[in-house]
Amino acid sequence: MVVLGPLAITLLPPSLALLVFHLSSSQDVFSEPSSEQQPCGLREHPTVAFADLKPWVSNFTYPGARDFSQLALDPSRNQLIVGARNYLFRLSLANVSLLQATEWASNEDTRRSCQSKGKTEEECQNYVRVLIVAGRKVFMCGTNAFSPVCSSRQVGNLSRTMEKINGVARCPYDPRHNSTAVISSQGELYAATVIDFSGRDPAIYRSLGSGPPLRTAQYNSKWLNEPNFVAAYDIGLFAYFFLRENAVEHDCGRTVYSRVARVCKNDVGGRFLLEDTWTTFMKARLNCSRPGCLPVAAQKSCWPRPAREPLLEEVQEHTQTQSQLATATKRMLGCGIIN
Ligand SMILES: *[C@@H]1O[C@H](CO)[C@@H](O)[C@H](O)[C@H]1NC(C)=O
Numbered sequence: 001m002v003v004l005g006p007l008a009i010t011l012l013p014p015s016l017a018l019l020v021f022h023l024s025s026s027q028d029v030f031s032e033p034s035s036e037q038q039p040c041g042l043r044e045h046p047t048v049a050f051a052d053l054k055p056w057v058s059n060f061t062y063p064g065a066r067d068f069s070q071l072a073l074d075p076s077r078n079q080l081i082v083g084a085r086n087y088l089f090r091l092s093l094a095n096v097s098l099l100q101a102t103e104w105a106s107n108e109d110t111r112r113s114c115q116s117k118g119k120t121e122e123e124c125q126n127y128v129r130v131l132i133v134a135g136r137k138v139f140m141c142g143t144n145a146f147s148p149v150c151s152s153r154q155v156g157n158l159s160r161t162m163e164k165i166n167g168v169a170r171c172p173y174d175p176r177h178n179s180t181a182v183i184s185s186q187g188e189l190y191a192a193t194v195i196d197f198s199g200r201d202p203a204i205y206r207s208l209g210s211g212p213p214l215r216t217a218q219y220n221s222k223w224l225n226e227p228n229f230v231a232a233y234d235i236g237l238f239a240y241f242f243l244r245e246n247a248v249e250h251d252c253g254r255t256v257y258s259r260v261a262r263v264c265k266n267d268v269g270g271r272f273l274l275e276d277t278w279t280t281f282m283k284a285r286l287n288c289s290r291p292g293c294l295p296v297a298a299q300k301s302c303w304p305r306p307a308r309e310p311l312l313e314e315v316q317e318h319t320q321t322q323s324q325l326a327t328a329t330k331r332m333l334g335c336g337i338i339n
Pocket residue numbers: 012014015017054057058059061
């Protein structure tokens with residue numbers, strides 16, 4: 001049986017409920033096809049009752065495990081890799097049965113040092129915040145009691161650690177911070193996260209590849225203003241980041257805008273003082289009103305090179321990129337079609 005990934009995921013602590021769709025199933029769970037004909041004609045955001053989905057939902061629980069925050073597919077084995085608080089799991093994709101459970105907790109010293117800095121016992125655990133299958137490896141990062149750490153493990157055996165590296169600028173310290181990361185086809189890690197203990201320094205940071213490490217300008221609200229990162233994608237020549245942040249264009253009050261940001265993967269950074277900073281960073285606002293699904297309005301907001309075309313107009317020149325971005329936008333934000 002072919003399984004078309006976990007298309008919708010509900011986290012019901014302390015259990016992981018997965019909605020698994022089977023291609024062989026003839027039933028339409030969501031009546032989506034109409035979106036093909038009329039992608040922006042929907043008046044309301046489609047909703048489906050949980051009871052209607054029950055036949056497709058599988059439940060997974062494990063004693064002591066919760067915060068099942070990260071999921072990654074291992075399509076070659078039809079397995080699902082799950083990152084939870086202090087645990088990693090491998091599950092069968094067909095029936096969500098447990099294949100392997102591996103504990104990944106912070107050690108006693110790290111937990112004690114975390115608590116001595118005023119953090120609670122709850123905060124001083126290892127929360128998995130990055131989990132990416134890349135070839136035969138799974139790359140993962142955890143908050144590790146406010147001492148972020150990353151490791152590479154064998155995809156078919158999560159107990160086999162191949163490499164362990166520092167997780168700073170790849171994973172947040174605080175499990176509450178919303179971060180995202182993607183590994184490019186060139187093997188570079190693009191992480192969007194806060195990169196300091198206090199959580200005041202957000203960045204889109206590249207590391208691990210052959211190019212120089214680069215970041216967004218530090219403490220510059222025009223680049224990033226208290227962002228919440230949602231998702232990251234490697235598409236063609238670019239890395240894309242979906243986020244919401246406080247709008248700097250609003251001088252009074254606090255307004256949150258949804259955005260897409262982009263960097264060129266071949267960026268080698270600026271010169272002199274800016275040598276560790278992106279020169280190709282751009283972002284645009286998404287017009288993503290709910291309910292319904294409206295066209296994305298590109299607002300030109302482009303630093304540090306204001307003479308460029310708006311991001312989304314550029315994207316439109318690449319049909320493939322456009323449809324991928326539209327799919328991503330729709331999946332992550334529930335709306336936002338680029339026409
Ligand atoms: C999954 O488990 C949770 C908690 O144990 C329960 O509340 C929920 O109803 C279960 N869902 C299904 C579909 O069995």
